[in-house]
Amino acid sequence: MLPAPTQLGPRVRLACPRPRDQREVIALNRASRSFYRGWVSPPAAPDQFARMLARARRSDLAVLLIRRLDDDTILGGIEISQIVRGAFQSAYLGYQIGAPWARQGYMTEALGLALAYGFRTLGLHRLEANIQPANAPSIALVRQLGFAREGYSRRYLKIGGRWRDHERWAILAEAWRDRRAGNRRRSARTLPNAR
Numbered sequence: 001m002l003p004a005p006t007q008l009g010p011r012v013r014l015a016c017p018r019p020r021d022q023r024e025v026i027a028l029n030r031a032s033r034s035f036y037r038g039w040v041s042p043p044a045a046p047d048q049f050a051r052m053l054a055r056a057r058r059s060d061l062a063v064l065l066i067r068r069l070d071d072d073t074i075l076g077g078i079e080i081s082q083i084v085r086g087a088f089q090s091a092y093l094g095y096q097i098g099a100p101w102a103r104q105g106y107m108t109e110a111l112g113l114a115l116a117y118g119f120r121t122l123g124l125h126r127l128e129a130n131i132q133p134a135n136a137p138s139i140a141l142v143r144q145l146g147f148a149r150e151g152y153s154r155r156y157l158k159i160g161g162r163w164r165d166h167e168r169w170a171i172l173a174e175a176w177r178d179r180r181a182g183n184r185r186r187s188a189r190t191l192p193n194a195r
């Protein structure tokens with residue numbers, strides 16, 4: 001089992017799933033089914049939720065819920081999967097925000113926290129997201145978080161019964177740290193009375 005995430009954003013935090021989250025996670029994912037269709041299929045039934053909880057106990061995978069700070073509502077989820085150690089220190093990202101919470105900047109914040117968790121807490125060096133070319137929101141999301149497009153994989157993943165092409169997007173620990181240092185310098189310059 002991996003260390004629990006402690007990262008907090010202005011509006012959300014990441015949390016490990018607990019058995020008592022079953023009802024809320026399933027309700028959110030059922031309500032979001034058509035929004036997710038063709039992209040992701042997070043647990044929408046008790047047996048799928050139980051399998052997710054079992055996966056959450058592994059050390060090569062982090063299962064994270066996105067919870068709103070105000071009221072603890074579950075907004076979505078992120079998985080950091082296939083964590084490979086040794087000389088690689090790399091993993092893959094999967095994520096979804098529930099339909100009622102889309103386009104409000106929640107995933108930008110939550111994925112930013114997941115990068116901090118992956119690079120700082122888990123000590124990873126590379127995080128990759130594989131995204132279908134037509135998934136404009138997901139591509140906009142990783143682009144603005146500083147990922148670089150590294151390649152294109154034909155018929156890469158079977159989703160909804162069809163092999164689908166994916167773009168390979170990745171961010172490295174050093175690029176993530178440089179961006180954070182740059183952001184801190186910029187906000188220090190723009191803070192009123194910063195001098």
Ligand SMILES: CC(C)(COP(=O)(O)OP(=O)(O)OC[C@H]1O[C@@H](n2cnc3c(N)ncnc32)[C@H](O)[C@@H]1OP(=O)(O)O)[C@@H](O)C(=O)NCCC(=O)NCCS
Binds near residue numbers: 105129130
């Ligand atoms: C991709 C996804 C996680 C984005 O979550 P979100 O909380 O809506 O994203 P944010 O509000 O933080 O916005 C992130 C960026 O995506 C853009 N975006 C969000 N929804 C969009 C849409 N429907 N069309 C175009 N751009 C969109 C935002 O404008 C923003 O980019 P910008 O800062 O350059 O403007 C969400 O759409 C989702 O869960 N989709 C279904 C599952 C999925 O596709 N998962 C990823 C598989 S690779």
